[in-house]
Amino acid sequence: MATTSSSEPNLQELASARAARSAQNAWSGILFGVGIVAFVDEAVFHQLLHWHHFYDLSTPDIGLVSDGIFHAISWFATIAGLFLFADLRRRGALWAKRWWGGVLVGAGAFQLYDGTVQHKLLGIHQIRYVPDLLTYDLVWNITAVVMLVAGAILLTITRRSAISSS
Incomplete structure (x- = not known):
């Protein structure tokens, strides 16, 4: 990435880096x-x-094991997201508003899936x-x-910005 005399990327270069890594930010x-x-x-x-446990349709021991598996998978997703985040920072392409939009979409989508599919459709556990x-x-x-809609709005706004700056 070319830099200005102060060795800081200019706004056009920053916008270009963000647009190039728009999907990775999301x-x-x-x-x-x-x-x-x-x-x-x-x-x-x-x-x-x-x-509750992740899976309440069996014994408490199975519920505890299901919680451990659920916990491990959630951390894999968290760490994968943070590796992508670190790469964005290293490349100078982190777009905080787009990233936060992704966080809200991911959190809202998971929670809505959990509340509708796991709680109601499959009935594998209830909230309480x-x-x-x-x-x-x-x-x-x-x-x-609310999280899903707020995140979708941020992703839509930043997508339009990426398109207009490319």
């Missing part, structure tokens, strides 16, 4: 978002509050085992939709 954020929200789900709702789940389901899924 995917880094998405992987990190999926991983981090899955980690929070597992740490808070599975371990600290003991509300109480007589009236409606409040828990609404808070869980509305929070997911």
